[in-house]
Structure formats: structure tokens, C-alpha cells
Amino acid sequence: MEAQKSDIIRQLQKDILLLQGFKACTTGTVVDVGLGPVNMAFPNETFPLGAVHEFISTSQEETAATGGFISGLLSPLMRNNGVTLWISRNRMLFPPSLKFFGIDPARFIFVDLHKESDVIWAIEEGLKCDGLAAVVGELADISFTASRRLQLAVEQSKVTGFIIRQQPRKLAVTACVSQWKISPVPGDAIEDLPGVGFARWKVTLLKVRNGKPGSWELDWAAGKFRHVPQKAAAIAPAEMRKTG
Amino acid sequence: MAKRFVTIWFRYLKTDWFSLRQPHLKEVPFVLAAPDHGRLVITAANPPAHTQGIDKGMAVADARAIFPSLEVLDDQPELTNKLLVKLAEWCIRYTPMVAVDPEDGLILEVTGCAHLWGGERAYLMDMISRIKGFGYHVRAALADTIGTAWGLSRFGEQASIIAPGQQSEAILNLPPPALRLEAATNDRLQKLGLNQIRNIMNIQRSALCRRFGQHLLQQLDRALGTEEERIEPVVPVEQFHERLPCLEPIVTAKGIEIALQRLLEGLCNQLEQQQKGLRQAILKCFRIDGKVEQVEIGTNRGTYNAQHLFKLFEFKLPTIEPGLGIELFLLEAPKIEDVASIQEKLWETVGGLENTGLNELIDRMVNRIGPGLIHRYLPAEHHWPERSIREAVSLTEEAVVDWRLDRPRPVQLLAQPEPITVAAPVPDYPPMLFRYKGKIHKIKKADGPERIEREWWLDEGLHRDYYHVEDEDGCRYWLFRSGHYGADTSYQWFLHGFFA
Numbered sequence: 141m142e143a144q145k146s147d148i149i150r151q152l153q154k155d156i157l158l159l160q161g162f163k164a165c166t167t168g169t170v171v172d173v174g175l176g177p178v179n180m181a182f183p184n185e186t187f188p189l190g191a192v193h194e195f196i197s198t199s200q201e202e203t204a205a206t207g208g209f210i211s212g213l214l215s216p217l218m219r220n221n222g223v224t225l226w227i228s229r230n231r232m233l234f235p236p237s238l239k240f241f242g243i244d245p246a247r248f249i250f251v252d253l254h255k256e257s258d259v260i261w262a263i264e265e266g267l268k269c270d271g272l273a274a275v276v277g278e279l280a281d282i283s284f285t286a287s288r289r290l291q292l293a294v295e296q297s298k299v300t301g302f303i304i305r306q307q308p309r310k311l312a313v314t315a316c317v318s319q320w321k322i323s324p325v326p327g328d329a330i331e332d333l334p335g336v337g338f339a340r341w342k343v344t345l346l347k348v349r350n351g352k353p354g355s356w357e358l359d360w361a362a363g364k365f366r367h368v369p370q371k372a373a374a375i376a377p378a379e380m381r382k383t384g
Numbered sequence: 385m386a387k388r389f390v391t392i393w394f395r396y397l398k399t400d401w402f403s404l405r406q407p408h409l410k411e412v413p414f415v416l417a418a419p420d421h422g423r424l425v426i427t428a429a430n431p432p433a434h435t436q437g438i439d440k441g442m443a444v445a446d447a448r449a450i451f452p453s454l455e456v457l458d459d460q461p462e463l464t465n466k467l468l469v470k471l472a473e474w475c476i477r478y479t480p481m482v483a484v485d486p487e488d489g490l491i492l493e494v495t496g497c498a499h500l501w502g503g504e505r506a507y508l509m510d511m512i513s514r515i516k517g518f519g520y521h522v523r524a525a526l527a528d529t530i531g532t533a534w535g536l537s538r539f540g541e542q543a544s545i546i547a548p549g550q551q552s553e554a555i556l557n558l559p560p561p562a563l564r565l566e567a568a569t570n571d572r573l574q575k576l577g578l579n580q581i582r583n584i585m586n587i588q589r590s591a592l593c594r595r596f597g598q599h600l601l602q603q604l605d606r607a608l609g610t611e612e613e614r615i616e617p618v619v620p621v622e623q624f625h626e627r628l629p630c631l632e633p634i635v636t637a638k639g640i641e642i643a644l645q646r647l648l649e650g651l652c653n654q655l656e657q658q659q660k661g662l663r664q665a666i667l668k669c670f671r672i673d674g675k676v677e678q679v680e681i682g683t684n685r686g687t688y689n690a691q692h693l694f695k696l697f698e699f700k701l702p703t704i705e706p707g708l709g710i711e712l713f714l715l716e717a718p719k720i721e722d723v724a725s726i727q728e729k730l731w732e733t734v735g736g737l738e739n740t741g742l743n744e745l746i747d748r749m750v751n752r753i754g755p756g757l758i759h760r761y762l763p764a765e766h767h768w769p770e771r772s773i774r775e776a777v778s779l780t781e782e783a784v785v786d787w788r789l790d791r792p793r794p795v796q797l798l799a800q801p802e803p804i805t806v807a808a809p810v811p812d813y814p815p816m817l818f819r820y821k822g823k824i825h826k827i828k829k830a831d832g833p834e835r836i837e838r839e840w841w842l843d844e845g846l847h848r849d850y851y852h853v854e855d856e857d858g859c860r861y862w863l864f865r866s867g868h869y870g871a872d873t874s875y876q877w878f879l880h881g882f883f884a
Contacts, residue, residue, distance in 0.1 A: 200796070201859040201882055207795040208884020221736040234797035234881060235761045235773055239787040246776065246783055247737070250759040251749060258753055265748060271739035324884070326828065326858035335831045336854050339884045360884065 157183050157350055173213050176367045178343065178358070183350040189217070190298035191317035192267070192290045194282075196346070197306050205324040205341050207233055210302050211241035212360055214274055217300060218243055222273025225266040227251040227259055229278065242363050260286050267293040267301050276302045280309065287314035319347040325357060328368075340368065386548050390478075390492040390508065391533040392515070393523045394471075397488050398463055399430035400520045414455035417444050427459045431521070464488070471515070472618040477629065477670055477712045478511060483615035489537070491530055491615050500629055504545050512543055527551055530615070531607030535562030552608050556582040563603040569596050624662070624717040626650040633672050633709020640669070640704060640713075644697055645690075647715040652690040661686020661723035665693060669704055670712040677704045682755075683747045684779055686721040692744045696751050737779050746779065763787045767836050769797065769880070791834055792852050794862040794881030801878035804863070808877075811869045814851040818863065820879055825855035833865075846874070852883065860884070 173187045182188055195210070197203040214224055224247065226233065231252050235245035251266075253259050256279065263277040267290055282303060294301055303316065320343065327340040338361045345353045359366040394400070398416055403409040413433035417424040424444035433454065438447045447454055464487065472482045472490050478501075481493035494507070501507040508526050515522045525536035527546035535555055536544045539562045546554045555562065558581050560573045573596070578584055584592065584604070593601055605611035626647040634640060644667060655662060663686055669677040679700040687693065704710075746758060762783045764774040772788075806815035814830035832851035838844070846867035854860045860883035867875035 201857075204794070204796045204860075204882035205884050211795070211884070223737055223739070223742060232796040232798065234769075234794055236763070236787060236793045237795045237884075239789055240793070245773075245787060246760065246762055248760065249746070249779075250761070251753075252757050252759065253753060262749060262753070265745060269741050269745040271741035271745070324858045324860060326854060326856070329829070334829075336829045336852050336860060336883075339860065340858065341884070 154184065160350055171216050171219075173216050174364050175213075175358075176365060178345070178354075178356050178367075181345050181348055181351045181354050187213075188317050189300045190294050192287065192294055192301035192303060192315075194287075194314055194316040194319045195302065195304045196308060196311070196319065196321045197304060199307075202321070202323050203232075203304065203306055205339075206304055206320075206322045208237075208241065208339055208360065209320075209322045209341055209343065209358075210276060210304070211238055211243060212365055213302075214276075215242040215363075218247060218273045220273075223247050223249060223271070224273055225249050225251060225262075225275045227253065227262045227266060227275065227277045229253055229256065229259060231278065241360070256280065263301065263303070264289055264293055267299050268297055270297040270299060272299050274300045274302065276304065278304045278306060280306055281312075282314060284313055284315060287316055291315045291317075317349050318345060318351075320345055327359070338366075386528055387493060387495045388498070388504075388526060388528060388548075389530045389533045390494050390511070390524055390526045391485065391530065391537045392475075392490040392492070392511070393537040394468075394488050394490075395521045395523060396428070396430055396434075397467060397520065398428045398459070401463065401467060402457060403430060404519045409455070412455060413438065413451055414457060415444070415447060416459040417456050418459040418461070424456065469618055473676075474674055475511075476619060476714075478507070480619075480621045480625070480627070481615065481617045482619070483617055485534070489534070491534075493615060494526070508543050508545060527554065529607055529609040530613050531555075531563065531603060532609075534564060535607060538562060552585075555607055556580065556585070560584060563600070563607055565600060565603060569600060572596065622716040622718055624651060624654060624660070624720060626654075626715045628713040628715075630711050630713070633706075633711050634713075635706045635709045637701065640701055640706070640710070641698075643710075643713045644701070644715070645694060647713055648690040648693050648697075651715055651717060652688040652693070655688040655717070655720070659723055660720045661688050662693075662717040662720050664717065664719035665697075666716045666718065667697060668714040668716070669706070669710040670714065671706065671710055672708045675707065677706075677710070679703060681747075681751060682719075683743070684750070685743045686723045687740075687743070687747075688723065689740075689744070692747070695744075696747055699751055743779065766839065768839060768842075769793070769836070771839075771842070792831070792883065794860075795884045796882040797862075798880055801864070801880045804877050804879050806863075806877045808865075812849075814853055815863065815877065818877065818879075820861075825857075825859070825861070827853045828856050829854045848878075850880070 171189060175187055179185050179187060195206045197206050218224060226248055231250060235248060238245040238248065251262050253262060259277060259279055263275055266272060266275040290301055323342050325340050325342045327337040330337050338359045340357060340359050342355065343358050344355045347353060357368040357370065359368055411432065413436055414430055415426045415433055415438060416428040417426050426440050426442045426444060426447060428440055429438045436451045438450060444456055468484045468490065472484050475482045475490060475492060479492050479494045479497045483491045485491050498504040498507040501510055504526055508524060512522055512524050523537045523542055525533045525540060525544045527533040527536060528548055528551050532546060532551040532555055535558045539558045559579060560581060561570050563581065589601060602611060606613045628643050628647055634643060664682045666678055666680045671677060679697065681696040750758060760776040760779065761773040762776045762781065763785050764772055765785055766772050804818045804820045806818040808815035812833060814832055815827055817824055817826045830851050830853040833849035835847060835849050837847045848864040848866055850862060850864045853863055861879060862881035862883060863877060863879055865875055865877050869875060
């Protein structure tokens with residue numbers, strides 16, 4: 141009886157989503173990006189592929205954290221021989237680091253441009269190409285019209301797009317399916333061992349279409365995301381300087 | 385199929401050029417002269433001078449004795465070749481195979497070209513009248529062999545056309561110099577009273593060979609077509625090319641697009657049949673005023689997809705200036721490679737690096753943003769971070785060595801390490817705090833040091849001791865100290881990257 145009820149509720153929720161005009165990506169295969177509890181924030185409880193995600197970064201450190209987080213998302217997406225296009229001006233991404241997120245850096249194609257207008261053009265062209273697994277673009281600002289064009293492109297090709305907005309001048313409304321902010325937070329010491337340990341981020345979902353925004357702490361450990369319950373993070377020893 | 389050749393003879397090539405530049409010279413006798421053994425010798429004479437009996441090889445003093453008011457101009461030794469090459473390039477509109485015949489002529493291989501101008505007669509007449517229109521005295525002939533055509537253009541009737549296989553009858557009445565012989569042989573033949581080729585052909589070959597050498601027989605064979613003669617075209621002919629001569633000059637963008645589409649279809653058909661793909665294509669537009677406009681595209685993998693190639697060209701077409709009109713389009717594929725035929729797949733996996741769509745995307749990007757901006761990296765066998773990756777040559781190049789995973793590497797690497805000020809316990813401890821861009825970061829956790837030696841055989845300098853550190857806010861950095869601690873201040877701390 142209880143199970144039946146939850147089924148009915150889920151079905152009703154799906155119907156509401158349809159009425160709201162939500163179109164699920166129909167690539168046929170469902171890829172679990174391994175976000176764990178974060179998935180609950182999305183419609184149908186799946187990370188939306190074939191959509192454009194926007195990441196806000198206000199400092200160099202946050203850009204690095206965002207780069208790491210996106211690499212983590214890309215690793216299951218690129219598992220099936222996929223190729224990713226990385227489009228930017230003044231790129232600082234260091235390809236060997238991708239290997240630590242389980243991706244072959246040789247499957248990345250870097251497009252290094254001089255003009256912001258070329259970057260947005262290249263992202264759009266890349267998103268139109270269905271031979272790609274994903275397109276990552278680094279931009280400062282993007283207009284609503286431009287983001288709408290990107291969204292229309294991915295609806296055709298089912299490619300997933302990631303836009304990293306470094307130090308955006310204004311946070312205008314965009315047509316992207318979600319808006320994230322990834323910032324680094326201190327990691328746990330593993331069983332009192334010295335050293336830096338796993339990378340840990342505070343993942344904030346600022347906006348998500350048809351979903352529930354929220355904030356989580358995630359680790360990148362043993363080649364996948366690991367959710368860190370909030371209260372555990374609070375007990376972390378305040379003053380502990382370890383060297384090795 | 386028998387070959388057909390046209391030879392064009394410019395009787396007064398150099399003097400025509402001078403009278404074109406200085407029109408008043410047209411009616412007056414003038415000669416070009418160059419110093420030779422301490423005297424001025426005539427190297428070319430124009431038609432009025434010629435009728436006075438002045439010819440090349442005479443001394444200027446002798447010519448002045450015949451015609452006192454003769455104008456003498458300095459000869460330009462390189463002029464002949466320059467003019468002939470120019471004219472040969474202009475003649476490419478008639479056939480791709482145009483060669484310079486040293487001194488005063490051009491040789492064109494016109495096999496299969498004449499029908500485009502409505503027959504051989506119309507073809508040859510068009511050629512003659514247009515070159516005449518430039519102001520040159522010209523004689524031309526069309527025959528099966530270069531030898532026959534050459535002889536007829538110099539010694540036969542103007543614009544004679546010899547039907548296939550008729551060359552032996554055609555040369556019977558010509559004088560022996562029509563065979564392109566050496567001067568000494570010509571003299572000897574004349575002294576012996578052999579004034580027509582007919583006389584020579586009646587003599588036994590062995591006797592001819594004994595008296596006049598192998599060269600005479602060879603030239604005779606070449607004229608008759610029993611020995612093949614090759615020409616070296618001024619512009620090498622690409623194996624894969626398409627031509628489109630236009631009835632009327634094209635001036636509109638739409639017209640150029642249609643022409644390009646037609647050429648691409650033809651070329652791609654050709655390529656597909658032979659399982660080739662082009663890597664580079666050049667569209668040449670020959671304008672009415674003799675200028676050639678050209679645009680070029682490249683692809684990163686062999687392709688014979690006409691639509692894709694058209695898209696690449698489309699972006700560059702506006703740079704073509706049609707001027708008064710384009711009369712010939714030529715599409716060449718100088719760089720080609722083998723392509724395996726694409727098999728139809730039952731299901732499409734998410735494409736890898738060989739994906740056609742991806743390759744076409746890269747082509748479009750390179751075409752718009754220019755080369756050198758698209759990179760792909762492979763591991764290199766160096767520990768030094770800046771040298772640990774190298775750029776891949778092609779999209780499909782495989783890594784020879786594995787990517788290293790044993791040491792942490794930052795997600796973001798500064799192109800140039802930035803100096804920082806630190807407070808650190810000596811000698812080998814990580815810093816306690818560092819100041820970067822005016823902000824003090826207190827270090828909570830650290831890994832290291834990882835010493836990376838500079839490869840002395842590549843460049844000189846100090847080694848680096850790298851530390852992976854995390855500050856109180858949780859931001860992770862890659863710092864290094866360059867050099868050893870010591871009493872001297874030769875060491876310096878730098879920030880080199882940001883971890884995720």
C-alpha cells in the first residue's frame with residue numbers, strides 16, 4: 141500500500157513536470173554521473189544531460205575547483221570513447237590533471253581563442269556537433285539570447301554543455317538549465333595521517349529548472365564523488381597543521 | 385586516343401612587346417641590340433626593319449648602313465622567358481598542359497579540349513585572335529605531333545590544322561629546318577640540295593644516320609609520331625582537378641557559388657571512385673583581365689564530402705574579387721590521401737576522435753579562426769611540468785608513453801610561475817604562510833617536497849622543490865622553492881598552480 145502510494149506520487153510529479161513543459165533528454169541511455177544525493181535536486185532525479193549547465197566562479201581557486209568538479213562529471217560521460225571540446229581564452233587547465241579524474245587527456249581537444257565573440261561562436265558550433273560527448277566553455281559573460289541559442293543547439297544534438305563563467309560582471313538571467321557554484325573547502329584528514337588528502341568542494345546549486353536548489357559537500361575520492369554529510373564537516377578539527 | 389598539340393610561334397615577341405609599351409615604335413624600323421665581342425649585335429628586329437633587310441645576328445653598324453635612321457634599343461636578356469611564361473600561364477584557359485618552347489614559342493597539349501570551344505577550327509582561331517588582340521604577331525598550327533605542328537607554324541600556312549594521322553603528308557613540302565635541326569645540319573642539307581623533307585624521307589635511314597647523325601632521324605620520327613615527345617608544363621598539372629570554362633564572364637557571388645558547387649561535385653566523384661580524400665583544395669578563378677584570384681582550404685582528414693567542402697569554401701568566397709568577370713574556374717586538390725570507404729553502422733556509438741562530424745567541425749573552426757589555435761596534448765617523457773606534455777600532430781595520433789599518476793598535478797597551471805613571499809621553517813619544511821596578490825594564506829596541511837630537477841641538457845637553472853598545500857579556507861595550491869636554502873638569497877618561492 142505504502143509502495144503504491146509513492147509510485148502514484150512519483151507518477152503525478154512526472155505529470156506535473158510534463159505540464160510545466162519539461163522535456164527529458166531522450167538519448168536512450170541513461171548515464172549516472174555519480175552525484176549521489178545531489179541527483180535528488182533534479183527533475184526525475186537524474187542529472188540533466190543534453191543541456192547547458194552554468195558554473196559561476198569568482199576567484200582563481202574556485203575556477204580550479206570548478207574545473208575539477210566538471211572533470212569528475214565528464215569522466216562517466218566520456219567513458220564510451222567520447223571526446224570533449226574545451227573552448228577558452230587564456231586557458232590555464234593543465235591536461236595531465238584530467239588523468240586524476242579518470243579521463244584520458246588525449247581525448248580533449250582544446251580550442252584557444254583570442255576573442256570572446258569567437259568563444260561563444262565556437263561553443264555553439266561544438267554543441268551542434270553530435271559526435272562530441274561534451275563541450276566546456278570558459279566565458280566571462282553570456283547574454284540571454286546567446287544562452288538560448290546554446291540551449292536550442294543542445295536540444296538538437298543531445299550534447300552536454302558546461303559554461304564556466306569566470307568573474308562574471310553581471311549575473312543576468314540565462315537559459316541554462318542550472319547554475320552552480322563550486323568552492324573549495326578544507327578536506328578531512330584521513331585517520332590522522334599527514335598531508336592534504338582528498339579534494340573537497342562545497343557544491344551549491346543556485347538555480348535549477350524544475351528542480352530544488354541546494355548545497356552539498358562532495359569529495360573526490362577513489363575515482364568518484366563521495367557525499368560528505370554536513371554535520372561531519374562541522375566537527376573537523378579547527379587547528380591541525382600537518383606536514384610530511 | 386591520339387594526342388593533339390598546338391604550337392604557337394611569336395615571330396616578333398620582343399619587338400612586339402616594346403612597341404606595345406611605346407606605340408610610336410610601331411611604324412618605325414627599330415632593333416634590339418646587345419654588345420657582343422666589342423660590337424653591338426642585333427638580337428631582334430621589328431617587322432618594318434625586317435622588310436628593310438635587317439635581321440637578327442647583324443652588327444648594328446651594318447644595319448645603319450642599310451637604314452641610317454634605324455632606332456636601336458637595349459635588349460633585356462631575361463625578357464623572352466618572362467614573356468613566354470606569362471603567356472603560357474594565360475593559355476592555361478585553353479588547356480592545363482602548356483609548355484614554353486624556348487626562344488619564341490609555346491607548346492600546348494590540347495587533347496580533348498577543342499570541343500569545349502566548338503571544334504578545332506574555332507578553338508585555334510579563338511586562340512590566335514585573342515593573342516593577336518594583345519598586339520603580338522602570332523602563328524599557330526594544330527597537329528598530332530609537336531614536330532609537325534612546330535614545322536607548320538613556322539613554315540606552313542597560318543592556322544593550319546592537320547587531321548589525325550595525316551602528319552607525314554603535311555610535312556612533305558616543308559623545308560628541313562621545319563624538323564628543328566641544328567644549324568650545321570641545316571647548312572649541310574641545303575648544300576646537298578635537299579630542300580624539302582620529301583627528299584630526306586626518300587633516303588635510307590642507315591645512310592641518313594651515317595651522314596647526319598642520330599638527331600635528324602629522331603626529329604623526323606618525332607614529327608611523324610613514331611617517337612613520343614613529352615612536354616613539361618609551366619604549371620604542374622595536379623592529378624585531381626576540375627575545370628569549368630564559362631561562356632560568359634561570371635561576376636556575381638551566386639554565380640561563383642554555383643560554379644564551385646559544380647566543380648566540387650565533379651572532383652568529389654572523382655575522389656570517391658578512387659577511394660581518395662582531399663586534405664587541401666585550391667579554387668583558382670581566372671579573370672578576364674588576366675589576373676588569377678585564388679582561395680584555399682584545408683581539412684584535417686581526407687574527405688570527399690562535397691557539402692562539407694562547400695561550407696569550408698563558403699566562408700572564403702567573399703574574398704574573391706571578380707573584377708570584370710571570371711572566365712575559368714579551376715579546382716585543384718594538391719594534397720590527397722587514401723580514405724577507407726565508410727561502412728554503414730547498425731548503431732552509432734558516441735563518436736571517438738575519428739568521428740566525421742567532429743572532423744568536419746574542426747575543419748570549420750580552423751577555417752574561421754585560423755590555424756594553430758586548436759590543440760590536443762599527449763604525454764611527454766619529462767618530469768619538468770612545462771615540458772611534461774607535447775602537442776599532438778594529428779587528431780588520431782596515439783600516446784607512446786602513459787600519463788603519470790604517481791604525483792599530484794594541479795588542475796590549473798600558471799603559464800609563468802608567480803613569485804610569492806613566504807614564511808617557512810628551514811630547511812625542508814613547507815611554508816607556514818605565504819602572501820599572494822596581497823592576501824595572506826595560512827597553510828594548514830601540506831604534502832611534499834617533490835624535487836624536480838631541471839634537465840641540464842635542455843636548459844640551465846635551479847631545481848624546484850614542489851609542495852602541495854591547503855590553506856585555512858580549503859584552497860589548494862602548488863608552490864615551489866627554486867634552489868637550495870643557503871646563506872645567499874639565490875632561492876625564491878613561487879606559486880605555480882591551483883588544485884581542484
